[in-house]
Amino acid sequence: MIRPDGSAVTGLDATKTRVVGRPGEQLRLMAKIARMYHLRGMRQNEIAAELHLSQARVSRLLKRAAEVGIVRTTVIAPPGVQTELEEQLEQRYQLQEAVVVNVSGDEEAVIPAIGAAAAVHLENTLMGSEVVGISTWSANLLATVESMRPATTRVVEKVVQLMGGMGDPIAQVEATRIMTAFSSATGADPVFLAAPCLLGSASARDILTADPTLTRVTALWDELTTVLVGVGTLEPSPLLRSSGNAVAPDDQAMLRGAGAVGDVCMRFFDADGKPVDSSLDERIIGIRESQLRAVPRRIGVAGGLRKLTALRGALHGGWINVLVTDIDTAQALLES
Template identity: 50%
Template sequence: MTQDPEHDVTRDHLRLLARVARMYHEQGIRQPEIAAALNLSQPRVSRLLKEAVTRGLVRTVVTLPDGVHTELEEELQRRYGLRDAVVVDVEDFQEDVIPPLATAAAAYLDVTLIGGDVVGLTPWSRTLQATVSRLPQKNARAAERVIQLAGGLGRPEAQVHATRLIARLADLTNARPVFVPLPGVVATSAIREALLQDPDLAEVQAQWHDLTLTLTGIGGLDPAVHGGVPGPADQEELRGLGAVGDVCLHFFDATGKPVASALDRRVIGIDSATFRAVERRVGIAGGLRKLAAIKAAVEGGWVNVLITDLRVARRLCA
């Protein structure tokens, strides 16, 4: 019984594919040396290697190193429609997640700030303060402007610290700082309306429309986070309305929908429509106590780049 010549040719061809693939991938022999050893042209060796992949003889397996969670980051992007996600390893016993989050955020900014960005910043976030302290000095101009997103919160010395933070980030990125020379929350809506007529604030408000990147924390209802804001009466109202967290003093419920409260009419800062129109909105937050706020922030589209810790990321993808 004679063998099918086409079957023999196919089998021989597969044998050649396997031999070339093993020489290249297992033995580390370069393509010119394979060509010389098998008396083949180098272009044919290249074609054979590509065909070996196509036919499934070679399968690429990427083994992630410890502390790298690319699959989880991609799942966060897919599930919540994020532009990007960074997941940081935090030890099980580590209560304070700010240091590793800040280190990761500084690394992200160091890579992605390449010039031309107009950066908005909430200066009262401890995580952002730690991030800026870890950011290396850029030699070239990495941003055009660094703009304060809301007035200062808390005691006067805290507001001075906020101004220094804006100035520091501007200095590190060789950008021009733009400050909000007013408190972030005032006593009444009438005071707010009067202050909004300030020409210096009007100039800042106009520049908020130029923002290409915002850097914010994601807060809960803890007044210690925002220098005493929200106060007891505001907290009670916000809880009654179902608020679980905020971004830049814009509070939202568990689904990420904005919560309208009396506090809104006393805040001096970027409005929600202008904020949400910014192309890249980076939220830096972690810790399971903030899980509800973080989930609501990404579901509601308040941030579209999330930097968080491994425990929170796993819960978000559960």
Template identity: 50%
Template sequence: MSLLTKVARMYHEQHIRQPEIAQRLHISQSRVSRLLKEAVNLGVVRTIVVTPPGVHSQLEDAIRDRYGLADVVVGGDDGGSDGGDLDDNALLATLGSAGAAYLETTLSEKDDIGVSSWSSTLLAVVDAMTPQRTRLARSAVQLLGGVGDPSVQVKATHLTDRLARVTGAQARYFPAPGIVARKSVRDALLEDPYVSEVASAWDALTVALVGIGSLRPSPLLQSSGNAISDKDQDSLRELGAVGDVCLHFFDAGGALVDSELEERVIGISGAQLRAIPRTIGIAGGARKVDAIRAAALGGWIDVLITDVGTAHRLVD
């Protein structure tokens, strides 16, 4: 036990490499390795991870395990741990910073990223990203046309353009409205050569970056004209819808709602979206808790990036 403790202290406290320990103590390096393993097994050496402020590993693990997600990132400080709400600006800053850090560390130059229509949350993420010297992605492809007022639809293109710039990717825009009046109009637009060419790229995507919408739009979204009509909202509410990803509306359990609106959306299909290896949902705030929970339960997202207050609501 004395030799074991001495070896453990030399290696872990004095940071002496195994070959030098073996030379100093006149024992073989293989014996040094065996003693170090035995020290761990006997509890002589114990590894303790001290979580720094602003890191919420246990909360992230709890959400990941509860909802079967691949990964969870919780941003913000512990001030929101009591479930208190951040104001809109603070929430956007928190989600933007957390989302940017995640993308900058997990994207690769071979990734083809799909990005959903304009949202203030996704725009906050890409605005918080720092352009890199090396390319972070191969392409950035728009997944959905702009929604609402045509004068506002340009923001969907702006989001894709900004993401392409900060990642060094090639931008591919989707020149179509997000919702049309009839299914026949949607089918006709999808036959346009340029529209169909962009749509064909959806099957090769490796990452999707999406917002998670609640059925009740934010005041900002409503006032901007970038939201679905009140009539469509009422119809979806009657069917039990609580939220959407890329305008695919689902109920509280995450099941797709069979609505007439589904046939009028011009964008990536639900099946194509689910087939993407990694779909990253970024959303937070009390208004969106039900939608976020349903998106996770229904398998619409693989990774969730959210704020502390929302995270606590998801595990309570």
């Protein structure tokens, strides 16, 4: 090839001149390589050998083919998979991850499906050496742990109870079921909190929490890597009501007057997710808000439109950063 000044063009200069001078040939080559790689399944070194090109150039042309639109990636979600809805929730509420279950109905109808989805999420993401905290008052969490399959290796070091679990004997049974089922599935050592959740006075709480038996448990709340929690409404669920730990009507009225709409681990918040300051906080034996927020991964498992206002508040306030919910609730969260 000869330049206009009469000098010869050789080597790399010649290659650059051919590319610039023949854009149609460049596009043809990109399309050919893209078809060989993506449709025929050939490796880059095989393409390079067949077309007498360097493998580095094949790699560059494949990258360029994607940049100019010759190659386009299309992801088609299988039926029932709500990846687009999940991404919208993640962006709207700054979540680490959202899992949306393709199930509709009232709260009781969606609980088994939400629990099963949360179980799969945990099976896929618990990587070992974790210290996990669990809120023990949630039908969703009970459905979750009972759906978990035993791990082939130990994926959690300890599972720690986040709230007191004694009151009515039914309460201790439910708390033990959740902790034991999770421990069995993950290989974790269970650490129970042998105390009531809600006491009659702040002084009674102070006396109990100073006991070394409890401090050995509560000290672990600062070591948590993941928490698994439900999201409660101001009106207690049937499970919480049966536990003997439900908030009394007078306290409910006080919380409602302060703007409370829901709770995580019996720490109440308003519609914007801001903590509600009340005397109830000082009567609770359970993880504090500051400790909860310090946990890197906070998985909330909740669904049903009855919980919409509480769930929206929990998301706005950053009480949870991973959400597992049903499709109706997810859509309502995006519409608000």
